[in-house]
Every structure is written in structure tokens, then in C-alpha cells.
Amino acid sequence: MSDADPMARLNTVFAGQKAAFEAERHRPITERKSDLKKLEAMVKARADDFAKAIDADFGRRSKAETAVAEAGFVIATAKHARKHLDLWAAAKRKPVPPTMAPGKAYVRREPKGVAGIVSPWNYAMQLALAPLAAALAAGCRVMIKPSEFTPNTAELLRESLSKLYAEDHVAVIEGGPDMAKAFCSLPFDHLFYTGSTPVGRMVAQAAAANLTPVTLELGGKSPAVIASDFSLDEAAKTIAWGKFFNAGQTCVAPDYALAPKGGQQAFAQAVLREADAMWPDVAGNGDYTAIISEKHHARLTALVDQARAAGAQVMQAEFDAAKAGNTRVFPPTVVVDPPLDSALMREEIFGPVLPVLGHDGLKDAARFVNERDRPLALYVYSKSKQTARKFLASTLSGGAAVNVPMLHLSVEDLPFGGVGASGQGAYHGETGFLTFTHERAVFEAPVWHPSRLIFPPYGKMFEFFKKLQAG
Structure with a gap:
């Protein structure tokens, strides 16, 4: 799809990512680690390019501040996720009460699907790529909408990420407020927004139409x-x-x-x-x-x-x-x-x-x-x-x-993350991984389970179970 029709591309990319996720619902952990490693390597290799792009967008941006708050931050984030991913992604066993025994209870940590990230201008690299690292660790497909206030950085994000990942895995969507509105109206499996509280309210309203779970990283008077x-x-x-x-x-x-x-x-x-x-x-x-x-x-x-x-x-x-x-x-x-x-x-x-x-x-x-x-x-x-x-x-x-x-x-x-008017949801570390993860509760029973004894018609076994359950 030609970039001459950006709205059509938006929908085409989204459809492609949905199809790709259905084809690979559980991206192997080894592949996710590779995805994160590629992100680290790219940021290290192109840190100077990003510093120049951000400087051009601001008119003057401290190179030292960009190094520590943008490139260095993203590298540390991706490295931390890669190091801990095996533990984060592992199923978590849960105790089974006596009234439910025998059986096995656990939580599967599964990728939500296609995630949308709306990033702001103030840290245009960090606040696009740190959430991306969390989503990649979770095994999601990702679409990123950078701020129109930082066009040089947005273009560099698009160009650099397109060399790392197929478009049905990670894609950058450029454009102004109309594109942002259309982006937030897509039925993502999770929408992640960083920006002002007034715009955050509009993002939440757009997400609500699709019952899309949303993370709002807002601000306020700290x-x-x-x-x-x-x-x-x-x-x-x-x-x-x-x-x-x-x-x-x-x-x-x-x-x-x-x-x-x-x-x-x-x-x-x-x-x-x-x-x-x-x-x-x-x-x-x-x-x-x-x-x-x-x-x-x-x-x-x-x-x-x-x-x-x-x-x-x-x-x-x-x-x-x-x-x-x-x-x-x-x-x-x-x-x-x-x-x-x-x-x-x-x-x-x-x-x-x-x-x-x-x-x-x-x-x-x-x-x-x-x-x-x-x-x-x-x-x-x-x-x-x-x-x-x-x-x-x-x-x-x-x-x-x-x-x-x-x-x-x-x-x-x-x-x-924030609370109340300063936001909802959170990320960084394992919390970020869980933001883009569905925790799926599973109970496995044997072929024959004692619960059959309390099926209707209710009798003495049901009364016994009721007393046992209530303590």
C-alpha cells in the first residue's frame, strides 16, 4: 500500500498484524529475546542519529540528556526484559483448595495480540521504544504512532524499525491529529498512550467504543x-x-x-x-x-x-x-x-x-x-x-x-504509572510485560473429579461439601 494513502495504509497494516498474530499466537521466547536484542543493537548503533534527529526537532536538545534519558534508558529496558523474560513468561502455579482437589491450577501468561502505542514528543525515542520493548517481550505485534511535533524522530523511528522487523510485526504510523484519532479508534488488543490528561480522556473514549484495554501515562502537577x-x-x-x-x-x-x-x-x-x-x-x-x-x-x-x-x-x-x-x-x-x-x-x-x-x-x-x-x-x-x-x-x-x-x-x-487524573495502568520491568499480557486462569481436573458428587439432585454429599466450603 502506497504511503500516498496513509489512512488506507493504517487499516492495511492493522489487518496484516491481526492476521500475523493469529498465525503465530505464541511467539517463542527465543524469538522474543532476539527481537529485544535487535532493538538494543539498533539503539546503540544509531544513538548519534537519534540525537541529531531529536536536536533538530527541538531546535536544541542537550546531547547528554538524550544519551541518558533516551538511548541509554531504552537499552537498559530491553536488556532487563531479555534477562528476566524466562521467569516473567513462565506459567505460575496456584494452590488448589481442598474442596477442589485433586487438580492443578495455574496462570498462563499469553500475549494480548496487536498493541497500539501513541508516543509523545518530549522523549520521542524513549517513550516509543520502552513500551515497544515491553510489548515485544510479551510476544505482541505493535503499531506505533509518534507525535507530529517531532517529525525527524518519527521518520527515523519508521526507517530504523522497518529494517529490524517486518511490517506485520512492528510498524510506525506517521501523521497528525486526524491520524492519531483514527489510530486510537482501531480495535487494538491493548492501547498504550503517553501524553496530556485532556488528550488522554479522548483516547480513553475512543478505546471504550471497542472495549479496548488502555494504559494512560499522563501527567499532572507533581x-x-x-x-x-x-x-x-x-x-x-x-x-x-x-x-x-x-x-x-x-x-x-x-x-x-x-x-x-x-x-x-x-x-x-x-x-x-x-x-x-x-x-x-x-x-x-x-x-x-x-x-x-x-x-x-x-x-x-x-x-x-x-x-x-x-x-x-x-x-x-x-x-x-x-x-x-x-x-x-x-x-x-x-x-x-x-x-x-x-x-x-x-x-x-x-x-x-x-x-x-x-x-x-x-x-x-x-x-x-x-x-x-x-x-x-x-x-x-x-x-x-x-x-x-x-x-x-x-x-x-x-x-x-x-x-x-x-x-x-x-x-x-x-x-x-499514574493514579486518578495522572493516569491508569503502569509499565516498566515485569509490570510492563504484564501490561501487554493476558493472564489466563486454568484449572486442570483429572478424568474423574469428585465435583460430580455434588451434582443435582442435591443430597448428603452436597450438604457435606457446603459445610466444608464454609468452614
């Missing part, structure tokens, strides 16, 4: 909460890194910070000092990433301007706009005490802007967090593990970390 026993200067070191890495275009970046009341100004100044130490001369610093588009840059500008007009104090790193040229650089920015009804405090920021507010103790901070949508991540800073764990127990988020942001998502065996 707080960083600093206890009174923790140094503001020390907290600023890692919060600045987490916030301004990839210029804040990270779903688990600290969205806002809650510092002990009276310390907002000192903390804001400390954050900017750390940002300046990590990314001096942000206008011309190639390790400081640009904003993905003019539209996104204009939105960030409007958020800050609105907060400033409402009386909030806006602090920014030194920035030479002339040196930045047309690279859409937005300098590290801290906004002290923005109004709670401002867009800055209502919307996920997704950029290098950190609101800082005060709290009257961790109980007050927990109340503040709990009054809002469940965040994708939560970070608490305390010298006391007991204090940190007590705070975690009083809140709810998709994931969490103590005394550092973001690193929980790099622990392969920790499930990564």
Missing part, C-alpha cells in the same frame, strides 16, 4: 515538598536539576515546590543559583534544551506574565535573548507565591518554570496536595525516613521519591 528539617540549599540542588532537565518538559518533573513558610524567597534564590551552576549562559548553552515549539513557548510566557500581573514575584536566570536567537530557549524561572487560581497553579506547566509556595508543616502540605488532582509523582525532602514515610502515607500519587526527584522511574522493577 509537588516537591521540603520538610523543616531539610536544608533549603540542599533541596535546591536536586529540585533544580529535576525541574530544568530537558527544560522542564518531563512528565515527572517537579511542577511546584512547597517550602516551609517564610523560606520561599531563600529557596527560590537557591534554585536559581543551582540552575546557573548547572547551565551557565543558558542562552548559548548547548546542554540546556529548547522548548519544542513556538506555541509551547508562547504558552509558558503567558503563564509567567499572568502570575506577574497578579502580584507574584518572578525570578529568572540571566538570559541574553539575542544570543539565543531563534532556538526557543526559555530561561530557568521561579515564581514565588503565585495566586492559587492562576493558570500556573491549575495547569501542568511542562516547562522550566517553578512556582514556590509556603507551608505550615507537613500536615498542611499534605492537605494542599490532597485537595488537588492525584499527581503522577511526589517528592518529599526530610532527614528523617520516618517523617518522609509518614508524609507518603498521608498522600497519594502515581509514584514517589524521597530526597531526589525523578529517579524512581529508572528503577526497572518499580511500576511506573
